[in-house]
Amino acid sequence: MLTPERHRIILQLLQEKEVVKLHELVEATQCSESTIRRDLSQLEKEKKLKRVHGGAALLQQKREELSVFEKSTKNIHEKQLIGKYAASLIQDGDCIYLDAGTTTFQMIPYIEAKNIVVVTNGIMHIEALLEKDIQTYLVGGFIKKKTNALIGRGAIHSLQQYSFDKCFIGVNGVHIDFGYTTPDPEEAFMKQTAIHLSQRAFVLADHSKLNESTFAKIAPLQEATMITDETDEELLAMYEEKTTVEVVKS
Amino acid sequence: MLTPERHRIILQLLQEKEVVKLHELVEATQCSESTIRRDLSQLEKEKKLKRVHGGAALLQQKREELSVFEKSTKNIHEKQLIGKYAASLIQDGDCIYLDAGTTTFQMIPYIEAKNIVVVTNGIMHIEALLEKDIQTYLVGGFIKKKTNALIGRGAIHSLQQYSFDKCFIGVNGVHIDFGYTTPDPEEAFMKQTAIHLSQRAFVLADHSKLNESTFAKIAPLQEATMITDETDEELLAMYEEKTTVEVVKS
DNA sequence: TAAAATTGAATGAATTTGATTGATTTTTTA
DNA sequence: TAAAAAATCAATCAAATTCATTCAATTTTA
Structure with a gap:
């Protein structure tokens, strides 16, 4: 056979x-x-x-999203490492867009830069940001129950009032051909807009996201620097041909 | 297996x-x-x-901290009564603006109207609204740490994208001459804008607010219907000369 | 035909399992 | 209420199963 x-x-x-x-x-x-x-x-x-x-x-379907709770416990250690590194990229006085999602959430405890402004569409992020006495703005819009993220026309419009030094985006898939992807087109558009409004864009993707692709396209690889904990040299070399990759080591 | x-x-x-x-x-x-x-x-x-x-x-979360929060507020019983009554004013299909604050928060558990849309600037409100499967929009803007409310230019701008059938506003003072007032001018302007964007405006004010006034003026009395639990006939008569008053009895 | 890839068997290592132990918790009884 | 009985528990162990790795035989490909 x-x-x-x-x-x-x-x-x-x-x-x-x-x-x-x-x-x-x-x-x-x-x-x-x-x-x-x-x-x-x-x-x-x-x-x-x-x-x-x-x-x-069987593993769960591509387009089906996990609940926030499930996500928050998955690959938590890797996400923390990535978050810590990403947070170190923020400099004093920066204007930052912080995407909703569990990976970007992990950045917050490690942010040390002073006098920064953070805009986010993640309701979960707010409490942690305020706790650190960070000046926080929230975009308006429709609240997606499943991910507690703000999305939709209002959110995009609200976002476009700002421009950023850096943005940090979470994704569900990173694929050599399809680029960065996420299941919900509305969220994808939100992330895309944020990238275009930023001087530098960073995508946070733990190793489980690599070679994955989901429904909605956010941007091609080269539009953002990828931060990952992937260790497979061969795989990394492939992505490094297309974009800047920052590898976090444990 | x-x-x-x-x-x-x-x-x-x-x-x-x-x-x-x-x-x-x-x-x-x-x-x-x-x-x-x-x-x-x-x-x-x-x-x-x-x-x-x-x-x-099965694990069940959340519920408890909510009740802790509920109990920590002042005049909780009166606020609940007012909230319950105010909630009964919402009709199927209404578009509602729900102001941040503890009084308006008390409305949420009692909302029974179907197919409504709620816009709010209160971050605390979100969880409760989603819990009730209500379509919820959040205005964008700066997050005021003390009250967890969204305020500022962005919030106003965000709010002006909508118009409402009814709005429900919390205030700190109700005064026969100064009208409705609250300490923070930014919040006052937010409330004022909401009132102007609504067909009908309701101010929720428990008896401790009457004959009080604070720094920033929101609107004159006649611009909103007042919902209160005050029982003093003489006092009520005075206000009823200026505006519509709905009295909640325990 | 030779090189490369695929296959099945064999090995010992790793994991899972059910039984047993004594400790802990809950319920019953006095 | 307190002691006794019953049930449930975590920890340990050995048997059974499953695993990754290696290697030789076979098939496929160039």
Whole structure:
């Protein structure tokens, strides 16, 4: 049996059952455990499924967003590292746009620059920013319940009243061809606008975001400097051809 | 049975029953107590549930700190009464401006009208509004730390994008000569603008506000209907000469 | 045909599992 | 109320399963 056919069978069985045992796949394909293991490894690298002990499991759909709560606990350590580094880029007197989202949120405790102004569309960010006695402006607009972010026409309009030294943007996918992406077109447009209003743009993307792409395009890679904790040299080299990449090491 | 499948079963049973006994999970998954215990431990670490003696429970947050906040305010009972009455004035399909502040905040739990849109400058209000599945817009602007209200040029500008069927305004003073007043001129201007953008304006003022006046003038009495719990007939008669007064009785 | 890629088997390492232990908590009983 | 009984718990261990890695055999490709 050919590799693509096996892969098709594996993914199909997975679709039907949500989780599938290694043994069932051996049964279905009539080939050895080793082969199936190799297939699962590869499919996992391609983000088509998630390996689990004893088999494989379906991973959540591309366009479906996780709740804020789930997001906030995922890759928290990596996000903190990235946040800390990103925060160190802020200089005294800067005007900053801080995108909504859990990754950019992690920057706030590490901000040390004085006399800065921060504009944000993230309601969650406000309390933390005020706690640090940072002059904070909020853009107006519609409140998206799921992410607690301000989006829509009003938000864009509100945003356009400002211009920034630097902006820090969170994304859901970074892809060599599709650039920076996020599931919601409204949010994508918001992020895009912020990038265009800024002298320098930074995208914060932990390693789980690389080689991913979701529905709505924000901007091509070269429009922002990417900050990531990815360590795979080969992968990084690929992105470095297209844009500036700052790698955070733990 | 694979780990993700067990986890799914556990979480699903939990969704249905709120709390679930260890023994039921053993029954449902046909595996040992130890395994279930380990699963529960892990799911608890992932904040997917809360372990309790004998099993697990759904985790519920927020509610409590809200009540703490509610109790910390002055004249809470009167404000609730006023809030309840004011909320009853909202009709299906209305576009509403809800001013920041504790009095207007009390309206939210009592809002029953369907298909309404609420614009607010109060950050505290957001969570409660979203909880009630109300379409919510926030004005942009500078965040005043003390009151968690959005004010300033940006806020005014943002507000002027809308027009309202009704607005509900909190004030610090109501005075027969000076009209409605509040200490901060920026906030006063915000409230004034909202009143002018609304077909009908309501000022919520518990009895402690009457015959008081503070620094910044919002509007003369006749520009808004006053909702109060004051009972002094003589006092009320005085105000009723100048404007419409709605009296809430406990 | 030779080089490269794929496959299945074999190895020991790593993970998961259920049973057991004694400690802790809850309920029952006196 | 306090002691006893029952239930539940965390910690540990050994057996079973699953895993990654290696290597030789086979198939595919150039």
